[in-house]
Amino acid sequence: MAGSAQRSAEIEEFMQAVSPRLFRAALLVCGDWHLAEDLVQTTLGKVFVSWRRVRKADSPHAYVRTILMRTYLSHVRLHRTYEKPVGELPEQSATHHDPALRLALTQALAQLSAQDRAVVVLRYWEDRSVAQTAKELGMSAGNVRIRSMRALTSLRTSLGGEHDVLAGR
Template sequence: MDHHDDFREFVLARQQALMRFAYLLTGDAHLAEDLLQSVLIKVVGKWPTLSRDGNPEAYTRKALVNQSISWWRRPRLESPSADPPERGASHDEATLDRIVLRQALARLTPKQRAVIVLRFWEDLTETQTAETLGCSVGTVKSQVHHALARLRALAPELAHLLSDSEVREVAR
């Protein structure tokens, strides 16, 4: 088996998880596809070394975070509306919560969004998050603290999503 077959197997096995991660970083399905594709192009060039000496998935996730931050710094031609759609018969509460949460996440800095996604969506520990982002555990803790405070300020209507015990757990 050559390294291209090994890379192909990695992509087939982890594509959905990496795509979800890219989507959570960008907030847009098309941008997530572009992000993942551009990162995988870079990863395939480093594949022989990564598959032999490293952790290819961790490297790919970190590359996704770094690339999304780079893209975030690019000038934007469009800006999404900050107002959620009006409540109507076709939207239930969960759908509106997801829309509001997505919009609030989009207003976080890329690093804050990455920390929130890694900690609470990917369910990584603080140590694993720090390793993925290449920073200290203290930085992860402070970024989580600031990101959650910003989310509470941006979307106070989502406070019901966290129980008291979860708020205490997150505050630690």
């Protein structure tokens, strides 16, 4: 019985530690607060069920992030809707950036395909390497590079010359 309580406490502590970062990543890829919450809940449910594998993983945080991204891509495949979120994303940090740039970037991200958004978020928000992104999304490194290039080109086109945020990427 003590082992079960210890296991539960360990799982709970891990979930509390990863939840905020998972939520931010989910919100960035899907653009919908409620869907992001659902994705995190589903991911944490999968973590609970496969806790032994998560715990034995070389990087449990990366393992859980992979579960989140695959859960998101699976959701998109199952629920192909072409809605565009109209609400504003909440502020994520204390440092305040140009609101016009934030809005333009959010709208430009929403125009990308689900897989392209996942690649951009992992590569440039989560600062993952091409190999890590490929592994987490279950695609080849070449596909990640191509999707990154196309997504950044699309973002530059959508943002136009008024926001030079993607220079050097």
